[in-house]
Amino acid sequence: MKHTIFAVAAAGLVAAALPSTAQARCDGCGVAAGVVGGLAAGAIIGGAIANSQPRYYEPAPVYVAPPPxxxxxxxxxxxxxxxxxxxxxxxxxxxxxxRRVEVCD
Structure with missing residues (x-):
């Protein structure tokens, strides 16, 4: 599952970095697309890393009478x-x- 997410994120990053015909005349649009693509890839990769850790579940509390x-x-x-x-x-x-002597009555 991790490899699939990384592959999709990398493909999205590459697709966002390539200019399209609609952006041919826009100056600075490539930088904005790179920033947006980087943020999206970082969110995807960060979410995958955060969900890959094992979970710790605290045991249920046990109520015991105090000793007498x-x-x-x-x-x-x-x-x-x-x-x-x-x-x-x-x-x-x-x-x-x-000299000192201990005396008992």
Missing amino acids: PPPPRRVYVEEGPVCHVERQRFWDGYGWRS
Whole structure:
């Protein structure tokens, strides 16, 4: 089908470019005929190219119920000892020094 359209467009372009006896005395008519023939051939070729591409059809929408919410989580917190950091001084044999020690109640 494409080859037929291209052949018809080329034949129309050639026929439009050739002067006829009625246009023998018209100056500039050949240019106008060439422009009109080019526009017609471009429209035919463009239409053939535009229709030759494969089509994409979007699939139909699917409606699905949302999933149920998850059950509430039970969080068990064990009450442990409360810890904090203290500075303690100690004698290292040469002098007093300090260090951080974690103390839990």
